[in-house]
Amino acid sequence: MYQYLTSPLDYGGLTLKNRVIFAPTTLGLPPETQLERLRAIAAGGCAMIIVGDVPVGKGGFGPSLYHRKGFDWFRRLADAVHEEGCMLCAQLHQSDADWKAMVRHLPGLMTGRISKSQLRTLLNEAVGPYITGLPARKVREITRSFGPAAALARQAGFDMVQVHGDRMCGSFSSSLFNHRTDGYGGGPEERVRFAVEAVEAVRACAPDLPIDYKLAVRLEAPHYGNAGVTEEELPVFVPLLEAAGVTSFHVTLADHGDLSDTIPPAAHPAFGGEGCFLPLCDRVRALTDKPICGVGGLTDPDFIEAQLRTGRIQCAAMSRQLIADPNWPNKVLGKNTEAIRRCVRCNRACLGGMLAHRGVSCIYERNEL
Template sequence: MYETLCSPVDYGGLTLKNRIIFAPTSMGLPREELLARMRAIAAGGCAMIIVGDVPVQAHGFGPSLFSQKGFAFYRELADAVHAEGCKLCAQLHQSDSDLKGMLRYIPGVLTGRISKEELRPLLNAQVGPYITGLPEAKVRAITAAFGPAAERAVEAGFDMVQVHGDRMCGSFSSSVFNHRTDAYGGSAENRTRFAVEAVSAIRQRLPDLPIDYKLAVRQEDPHYGNAGVGESELPVFVPRLVEAGVTSFHVTLANHGDLSDTIPPKNHPAFGAEGCFLKFCDEVRALTDKSVCGVGGLTDPDFIEAQLRAGRIDCAAMSRQLIADPAWPEKVRTGQAGTIHRCVRCNKECLGGMMAHRGVHCIYEKTERKEHP
């Protein structure tokens, strides 16, 4: 019944056992709890896990590939995931947060004068001035850092790397944030330079490594997302990324707006439907023959099978659904789709848990604790 969904696929040069990928997610969990969660998702049958926000430099948000402790964590994670027959991808990124600028808000956050909801737009407002003012030499040093980071990722056991097309890549790509007047700003061709250099730095060091690219797309009518690539600019960005070495595209909505836009609830005014971001995949598919992975409120195996069979996407990525039920792929494979805990896209314990700094969880966890005290 789900022949395409359950069939192997060549995803950008990497053979996956089926078409289901765990989308990159900032989990906010302690190390042991995170390892257990990733192990459960791998054991549930998905083909690959993308580990979100792996910093390309020695210092950054998240475990560092260049520290003994961070490298050991990624090595342990790779071993655990591979033991379940699952591949592992490192989402390499550089933050676009102005750390010095953030300091001014710490007193307000500590005293409660600035709420968590108020803090995000304040930080987003700093992004444009920060990336616009970065010296060229520092920009080149950052893009060059993607190469050594990819090498360390491979040494740690990752099978693929993904360049995070949001964060600093996305901010350099965006005409909303990027107001530079040098070779990294102005035209769409110039604004793609940061991403192209990052991809090229990896390709020069690792000629055969599959490179995925999280292509963050900004919608203008109506406006959603502030970073990333405008829909009308995709014909400029996609060919240049392919020429630089990208072998597959993970296509989604651009960030730096409300988190409930990029992680939309069921009642979202524009993105409430199943497969809410797949229209961006259609636009990318028209521009390249490289593999395309779709994401956005995917929960229904019948819907996903239809999109895969039609050739609209090559793989389907999920985050909230695999947090709600890690065994989704295995249940589909073994004819138990009717027993899936379907994500209802309430955002209460996933996005809500992240915003409250208690980590990403699911409402089903509370139900399971009641059933199995």
């Protein structure tokens, strides 16, 4: 019944046992709790887990590939998911946050004059000046750093890397943020340069490592997302990224807007439906024959099977659904879909938990149904 969902796939040179991927997610959990969460998702039958926001530099939040403690944690995670027959991908990213701007706003946040949502808006507004003002020498240092980070990820046991096309890649790609006048700014051919150099650095340091690219697409009329590229710019970006070494594309909506747009609830006016971001995959599909992973409110195995059957996507990425029910893939494989605990896309304990700094969980776990 689910021939495509349960079948193996060559995903850019990496053989996946089925078509279900755990999408990169900022879980906000203590390291040991996060390891057990991801182990459970691996045991539930998904083919690959993408670990979100693995920093390419020596700083940043969370475990670092450059520090012994962080490297060892990644090594333990790789061993744990591999024991469950699951692959592991490191989402390599560079933050585009202007930390000096954050420091300036901290007094207002601490006194309550600025709310957390207002702080996010203020930091998003600071991205453009920060990106535009970075010295070219510093930009080249950052793009080169993706290479050593990829090599370390391979040593830690990762099977693939994903270059995060949002964050700094996405901000350099965006005409809304990038107002540079050098070789990293201007038209789309210049704005793609940061991402291309990052991919090339990975390919140079880890020539046999498959490279997924999180392709963040911005929509206009109506406007959603601020980073990333417009649909009209995709014919420039996709071929150049592919030529640089990208072996697959993970297509989604661009960030740096409202979090409820990129993590949309069921009541969202534009993205409330199943597979809400798949129309973006259609635009990319016309430009490449590389495998495409779709994401966005995917919960229904019948719907996903139909998208795979038509070739609209080759893989389905889920986050909230696999948090709600880590055994979703095994239940599909065992033809026990009536037992699936469906994500209702309420965003109460997942996005709500992240915003409240208590970590991502689910209403099923918290008995909030």
